[in-house]
Amino acid sequence: MSQLSEQSCEACSADAPKATREQIEAFRRDIPDWQLIERDGIMQLERVFTFRNFKQALAFTNQVGDIAEEAGHHPALLTEWGKVTVTWWSHAIKSLHKNDFILAARTDEVAESNVRAD
Numbered sequence: 001m002s003q004l005s006e007q008s009c010e011a012c013s014a015d016a017p018k019a020t021r022e023q024i025e026a027f028r029r030d031i032p033d034w035q036l037i038e039r040d041g042i043m044q045l046e047r048v049f050t051f052r053n054f055k056q057a058l059a060f061t062n063q064v065g066d067i068a069e070e071a072g073h074h075p076a077l078l079t080e081w082g083k084v085t086v087t088w089w090s091h092a093i094k095s096l097h098k099n100d101f102i103l104a105a106r107t108d109e110v111a112e113s114n115v116r117a118d
């Protein structure tokens with residue numbers, strides 16, 4: 001289990017600190033399968049998870065929804081046949097916050113407990 005996933009999320013407000021370039025590089029070592037992307041000028045973390053069918057993809061989507069609700073921090077989720085794209089960023093700061101890395105690590109743990117196609 002990665003240490004990052006065990007850390008607590010902070011309430012994310014407009015004045016919350018954006019992750020620095022150094023922090024991003026350090027946090028990413030715990031979540032090597034996530035892509036660092038920029039969309040509409042906003043840095044985001046994204047990973048595609050593959051499954052054997054739509055039902056399993058939907059079940060995973062709901063599990064990720066549960067950890068998001070628990071933490072009060074929410075991803076974009078695109079559920080397709082055999083595939084879920086999970087994208088984390090912090091809306092309040094239009095950037096990446098430590099919370100996004102914590103939730104990405106927890107998403108990996110949820111994925112590990114599922115039967116996946118990859």
Ligand SMILES: C[C@H](O)[C@H](O)[C@H]1CNC2=NC(N)=NC(=O)C2=N1
Nearest residue numbers: 012072073074075089090091092
């Ligand atoms: C009030 C509530 O905690 C905030 O609106 C939270 C909800 N979930 C959130 N999720 C994400 N990803 N970014 C946010 O800024 C955010 N804000």
